[in-house]
Amino acid sequence: MAIEVAALPLPPSADPSKFADFGREVKGVNPGTLTQEQFKEIERLLYKHSALLFRDVDLTPEQQYALTKAFDPASESYGHGNNKTESTKKSILHPDLKTIPRVPQVQLIGNGMVYDHEGLAEAKLKHPSHTTFHKTRVSPEDEEKGYTRFYRWHIDAALYDLSPPKVTTLYGITVPKGPAQVVRYDDGTGDELSVPLGTTAFVSGKTMFEILPPELKSLAVRSKVKYAPHPYVWMAPARANSTGLGIETEGLELPPEELPPWEESRQKTFPVLWKNPVTGDSHFEVHPCGAAELLVDPLPEGAKREGALYPDGAHITDLGEVRALLYKMQRPAIAPSLVYPHDWHERDLVLFHNRGVLHTVVGAFKPDQVRAFHQCNLAASDDPAGPTPEDVKKWA
Template sequence: MAIEVAPLPLPPSADPSKFADFGREVKGVSPGTLTPEQFKEIEQLLYKHSALLFRNAELTPEQQYALTKAFDPSSESYGHGNNKTGETKKSILHPDLKTIPRVPQVQLIGNGTVYDHEGLAEAKLKHPSHTTFHKTKVSEEDEAKGVTRFYRWHIDAALYDLSPPKVTTLYGITVPRGQKQVCRYDDGTGDELEVPLGTTAFVSGRTMFELLPRELKSLAVRSRVKYAPHPYVWMAPAHAKPTGLGIETEGLEMALDELPPWEQAKVKVFPLLWKNPVTGGLHFQVHPCGVCELFVDPLPAGAAREGALYPDGAHLTDLGLVRDLMYRMQRPAIAPSLVYPHDWHEKDLVLFHNRGVLHSVVGAFKPDQVRAFHQCNLAASDDPVGPDAEDVKKYA
């Protein structure tokens, strides 16, 4: 049977014109048993459309690891290392991940207590909640009515030592059903988004770049971001903005000399824009919570200087300034009409181009609502590629 594709089921809140190329449901093929020819077709589809959905997929942890690895055959370890969080319980990621013993690259995530699962006798899972990470939170009364928030917009990446995974695979095994929730932005805009219970929300990094006005496109194409060492430990004492898009600047980050041992050579500096290996398009790919500095190259010779930001280049080290600039550039792309909130069903498999989208956990479950997912992403064999000289000439 030939591979068939159909558009993703967009919610009424989505602007269809912004999703013309984003996301496809794949039919007629089993993702766990792809032939080499079928995989090549899936690979092209993923890079072209950023996210692929397979319904009613049968997928063992071994098959999920093999599928994820096929996108980057030299990759081996889980995206944060096979010890998950850098051998420290201080990491903000530590409570969210449980390793499948026989396939350490696959993580069990979800909510509630799961028994006798793939070699785990008992696993207590906790769905991440904005109430433990944001500076402010919705009231208990509103939460009881189903009001919630984006938890943290991010890229799956260690952002220290290891290279960002190319692809993440998410497989729904136990999916509780429930009333829809209202995701509030609580940033003074009045924006809100109706979402399915426990949705994973996605936005396009390509759209994030294309929305920018000319002067910010010029800045983006010339810039690189520096991430903090062990960023998930560094950010753990801090609080996120109510949109989940970055950290409030309150001086709460862990001091660099209090972090686990780190080496300057392993600190990551990445372009703001990552080049799609198939389409050649530029995707705005910044994990706003881990950023600490910004490097801006000067305008190329002959470029118009009028209205340009930092025309002579810059090295920005003021954390508040760097975060404010990132927020200004990224916030338009998480507008309700630009978010795809996936409505999970059991045996849904979603593949997403981790170097082309940002995503967020959303919502809250009650302790007795059991949810179990398998997640796999692998630290890549190379770092992302940024804009080339022609891109800089075009946009700067």
């Protein structure tokens, strides 16, 4: 049977014109037993469409690891380092992940108590909630009415020492059913978004760049982000804003001397825009919570200076300014009409181009709502490529 593709089912809130190329459901192939020829087609489809959905899949942890590794055969360890999140107790990722013992590159995530699962006698899983990470929260009364928030918009990446994974695979094993929830942005815009319970929400980094006005496109194409050392430990005492898109600047981040041992040479600095290896498109890919500094190149010779931001370049180290600039560039792309909230079913497998999208956990479960997913992403064998000189000339 030939590989077939169909558009993903978009919610009524989505603007179809912005999802023409985003996301496809793939039929007629078993992702756990792909031939080399089939994999090449899946790889092309993923980089073209950013997210692929396979329904009714039986997938072992070994098969999920092999599938994820096929996108980057030289990659080996889990995106944050095998077993690293469990050993780093201060990391904000620590409560969310449990490692599958025989395949340490695959993580068990979800909610509630899970027993006799792939070599784990028991695992207490905790669905991340905005109530423990945001500066403000939806009131318990409104939570009972079904209101919730995005948790944290991010890229799957250690952002220190290791290179960001190219692909993440998410496999739904136990998916509790329940009424839809309503995401409140709570940022003064009145924006709300109806989402399925426990959705994973995605936005396109390509769209995030394309909808920017010219002066912000120019800033993006000329900029690099320097991330804090051990960013998930650094940010742990701080609190996120109400959209989950970055952190409030209150001076709560851990000072350098209180972090685990670190070396400046292992800090990561990445371009704001990452180049798609198949389409050549530029994707705006910044993890706003971990960003510490912005480095802006000057305008290229002959570029129009009128209205340009930082025409002579800049090294921005003021955390509030860094965050404000990133928020200004990223917030438009998480508008309700640009978000794809996946409606999970048991045995759904979703592959997403981790260097082409941002995503977030959404919503909240009650303790007795058991959810179990397998997640795999692998620290890449190289860093993402940034804009070419031609790109800079075009957009700056």
